[in-house]
Amino acid sequence: MSLTIPTNLVLNPRSNKSLTQSVPKSSARFVCSDDKSSSSAPQSMKAFSAAVALSSILLSAPMPAVADISGLTPCKDSKQFAKREKQQIKKLESSLKLYAPESAPALALNAQIEKTKRRFDNYGKYGLLCGSDGLPHLIVNGDQRHWGEFITPGILFLYIAGWIGWVGRSYLIAISGEKKPAMKEIIIDVPLASRIIFRGFIWPVAAYREFLNGDLIAKDV
Known part of the structure; x- marks a missing residue:
């Protein structure tokens, strides 16, 4: 804050006695100015820039993967689900070895193997949730993400x-x-x-x- 004093109020040591008579009361003039208004703009810009930087960091950070149903994990990430797929395919392939390559049972088993692979692939693709047993679980709580189930x-x-x-x-x-x-x-x-x-x-x-x-x-x- 600055204070401006008129020049006619400068004290003269030789005329101290007549100071009150020579200077009228109405001539006293004070001018006040606040420097905070000039510095508030840069501060607000700094605060805005900091807010933008913080929001960009929060938006760009990856969200933690949290299962929407307690105790269930996506089938594509379940080890037990992958283990079940391997066991079923291995069982069919072992039965396939008992027949000639072009025989009717062999063709049926090949079709069954492809069907099994497609079924497990669809379970993982469509976001089904599996339990600790590796089996898909149907979600019937009305969640729109699981309507297709x-x-x-x-x-x-x-x-x-x-x-x-x-x-x-x-x-x-x-x-x-x-x-x-x-x-x-x-x-x-x-x-x-x-x-x-x-x-x-x-x-x-x-x-x-x-x-x-x-x-x-x-x-x-």
């Missing part, structure tokens, strides 16, 4: 099961008006069943339509 196959299973049930229900309803419906249950009417099977692929839409119409549930039950 349980939810997607589960929905497919429900669709197929519903399709089978809907086709059977439609076939029983179709033959209920026949003279001998029990015989139609024992000896399947193939042409009728074929038409119902192909119509059954849209069973969710058909079930919803019957639900709105009130025909989904039998009225006499």
Whole structure:
């Protein structure tokens, strides 16, 4: 902070007595300036540069590998999983030696070996988690990263099961008006069943339509 004093306030040792009479009170002038404002800009720039450098270091540092499920490791990193793969392939290769190279059993065993390698490769590729026994574990806690392990196959299973049930229900309803419906249950009417099977692929839409119409549930039950 600097202080500016007017020149008319300089003391004259010869005229000390008339100092108060010669200088009016209104002529006293003080000018103050703060040097902190000029130095705050470089300090803020230094703080900003330090923050940018720290954030770049944190972002570029590799994140530690932590398993999302306790006790499970990715199958591609599991030693027990790799050991199981080697054991299964070795067992098939030992059986392959008992047959001629171009025989039917040898061709079947070669196909089984390739299928086994592909299965283990897919387990590691799609991020399945293995336990200490080396076997893949299905994660059913609703985690989106593991939907392909349980939810997607589960929905497919429900669709197929519903399709089978809907086709059977439609076939029983179709033959209920026949003279001998029990015989139609024992000896399947193939042409009728074929038409119902192909119509059954849209069973969710058909079930919803019957639900709105009130025909989904039998009225006499």
